[in-house]
Amino acid sequence: MNQKDETVRRQPLQMEKEPFDFARWWDRVGILIVLLALVAFMSIFAPNFARVDNLFNIARSISVNAILAAGMTFVILTKGIDLSVGSTVAVSGVVAVLAAIAGVPAPIAILSGMLVGAACGIVNGALVAYMGLAPFIVTLGLMTFLRGLAYTMTEGQPIVSSSLNFKAFGSGYIADVPIPVITMIVVYIIAWFVLERTRFGRHIYAVGGNEEAAELAGVRVKRILTAVYVIAGLCAGLAGVIFAARVISAQPTAGTGYELDAIAAVVLGGTSLSGGRGRIIGTLIGAVILGVLSTGLILMDVPSSPSF
Amino acid sequence: MAGPTDDPEPLLKLESISKRYGATLALDNASFDLRAGEVHALMGENGAGKSTLMKVLAGNITRDSGRILMDGKEIEIRSARDARAHGIAIIHQELNTVPQMTVAENLSLGQEPVTGLRMLDRRAMLDSAREKLATTGSDIDPRKPLGSLSVGRQQMVEIARAIGENARVLVLDEPTAALSRAEAEQLYTLIAKMRAEGVGLVYISHRMEEVWRLADRVTVFRDGCFVGTNRMKDTSPQEVVRMMVGRSVGHxxxxxxxxxxxxxxxxxxxxxxxxxxxxxxxxxxxxxxxxxxxxxxxxxxxxxxxxxxxxxxxxxxxxxxxxxxxxxxxxxxxxxIGMLPEDRKIQGLFLDHTVAANISISSLLQFVRAGVLREKLEREAVEQEMKRLNLRSNAIRLPVKALSGGNQQKAAVARWLLRDxxxxxxxxxxxxxxxxxxxxxxxxxxxxxxxxxxxxxxxxxxxxxxxxxxxxxxxxxxxxxxxxxxxxxxxxxxxxxxxxxxxxxxxxxxxxxx
Missing domain, CATH: 3.40.50.300 (P-loop containing nucleotide triphosphate hydrolases)
Known part of the structure; x- marks a missing residue:
């Protein structure tokens, strides 16, 4: 075995020099090009679209869905799905508003809403990771349960609180930038850092790429699975608080159908529903495209029913 | 051995077949012939061109040049249907069957018997399935879902299908890779039976002892080129290995x-x-x-x-x-403790992820500084392990599925070298x-x-x-x-x-x- 050079023939590697591969290139930047084309189109044809205040309005209207989608990205990267985030938006908003009405200071009220979201995530995560149940079933069940809980807590009526102490969290500005937009940007920076620059992030991709191989490579798969649902719940809780602050009330119907918008943003952003592949930046672009489309169509006076 | 006579008319002849993929010449003037009633082993390293040649034969890809002759007459194979019409059947490593359907349904796939009212004739389907299975001498119940059978038995069903279609040329691509010993023995018996019935068998395998046991002749390919054909009795395992790698590998x-x-x-x-x-x-x-x-x-x-x-x-x-x-x-x-699992694709690798991510996954803590994963440290360490295993470092950003089987396994090994x-x-x-x-x-x-x-x-x-x-x-x-x-x-x-x-x-x- 020591006469290495005489006996070992080098393995030829396939894909010597990669020729330009349009499909792969499009995979990476295609979505950005779609967004730019869309913005260009809207700037020309939608009146007032390109005004700075309108762009900030769009950004604010996107923020709730974008934050949900950030959490959803973590779940979908592990090959899962979380259908309960829309209902979590309602419950966490209700809890935050009720806490504020009870006299709790604003930061604590906001935190309580987020913690409710995280608690929902723990339920989802535990059932998926430790009981081995299908994410679709588990989160569909929790979605129905939480919606019912939101109705029960509000007795079916919106609870309006015009003096809501954390309403700036939904409608305030810092240096002309809406606070929800700042929150959204912070969420995405954290999410990007976690996914791209931590061991935990790599483990998420590994679990989604091949769960069995991840386990045998030393990844604690169950903990990772639980953690991604907690992250999705935390994001949903945050989104719920922002929504409640924006409408200055606890709405039992808040967030209905938002889970699908979030999933749409994630998938549009290039994350694979079969797990292990995708980028958080794609999700942000996906959410922006959805937001630009709906706002642009309104500005162009397309009646809302045909605009789906 | 009731082997083939010395120089009969070959059943199938492939003459100077070439196939180019972009810059790579996958097959360079490859020739091969097969006689009725012989087992002809086809050997070569991964990427030597065996599979490409068989894909040409199966009609999965079209050749750039060359001729295919059957019984001395030139034939055209443009699709899997053509291949089947000429009596050529291929049993792939990955089986071409529908696991959710029953054995009988699989056996009549594409040619289901129907009654006068164009309804599925289940009875005829079962009868013909039983008949086909009987030729393989197996006791498989045709009403069972195919997926409930072991891999070996599923393979028997595929062979039964080929026999049922009166295949004259049967290509077996690494058929025993996933079989237990008993199942392999059953397959060997079946191969001997078909050989005696005059079917020409092409047997692709990496297992030397198996080839020596079954084959009449062996053809070796290397880097898309035909290296040589020998009768088993005129050659030795050492010589075949030498032909495969281009030089003596010693012990x-x-x-x-x-x-x-x-x-x-x-x-x-x-x-x-x-x-x-x-x-x-x-x-x-x-x-x-x-x-x-x-x-x-x-x-x-x-x-x-x-x-x-x-x-x-x-x-x-x-x-x-x-x-x-x-x-x-x-x-x-x-x-x-480190463990290299048995099945690299299912248990070992993240096929879509890069070679680097596959190698570093068990050692990431080494590269974390203040909670941040330092990709530069990771890349340097991964490159070093790749070098130890002769994996070229420009593969580091490729998805691991783009590598050949041997290189994939080396990436799986590298993970544990890095973990030390x-x-x-x-x-x-x-x-x-x-x-x-x-x-x-x-x-x-x-x-x-x-x-x-x-x-x-x-x-x-x-x-x-x-x-x-x-x-x-x-x-x-x-x-x-x-x-x-x-x-x-x-x-x-x-x-x-x-x-x-x-x-x-x-x-x-x-x-x-x-």
């Missing part, structure tokens, strides 16, 4: 004497999932221990128990004298790997042994198990039934203990390579 398993040190891995009275036990053995520093036995003897299960991937009911494992009681593989890795575990368990480290990569994996095992690691190799390849190790442990029915020094062990000894039968009953094919 594949040769390694210098090792001096094992203190015990690194001690297993005491272990039992649990799939292991009756009690299992006790030691692997010492600088020692390579092979675990042999039949498929199902419990070797992989022992490895999984040690590695925390199975539930233990009894016993203790010590690593460097410290008890290791892992709740999951993550704990075992922290205790200094004291104990390394390797489950079938060279399965489905070509000779060049095999050799490099053996060299790496030797290098690890020299570095004082304790290595446990599970192998179904007997010459390999004996050749690369210092000791062989033989398992049967969930127990270690025998231990011997590799220096004195023979394949017959191992088979004797693995099967629990008399040595002379061991299959003759096992004796050839040595």
């Amino acid at each position: 594949l398993y040769e390694h210098p004497d090792r001096n094992p040190g203190k015990s690194v891995l001690s297993v005491r009275d272990l039992s649990g999932d799939g292991v009756e036990g009690p299992i006790s053995f030691d692997v010492h520093a600088g020692e390579v221990v092979a675990m042999a036995g039949l498929v199902g003897a419990g070797r992989t299960e022992v490895a999984r128990l040690i590695f925390g991937a199975g539930r233990r009911t009894n016993g203790t494992v010590f690593v460097n004298g410290r008890a290791s009681e892992p709740a999951d593989p993550s704990d075992a890795i922290a205790d200094g 575990s004291d104990v390394l368990i390797m489950d079938e480290p060279t399965r489905g790997v070509d000779i060049g990569a095999k050799r490099e994996i053996y060299e790496m095992i030797q290098e690890l042994a020299e570095a004082g690691k304790a290595i446990l190799v599970i192998s179904s390849d007997l010459p390999e198990a004996i050749g690369i190790s210092d000791r062989v442990l033989v398992m049967r029915h969930g127990r270690i039934v025998h231990e011997m020094s590799s220096a004195c062990a023979t394949e017959q000894d191992v088979m004797f203990h693995a099967t629990g039968t008399a040595a002379q009953d061991a299959p003759a094919g096992e004796e050839v390579l040595q």
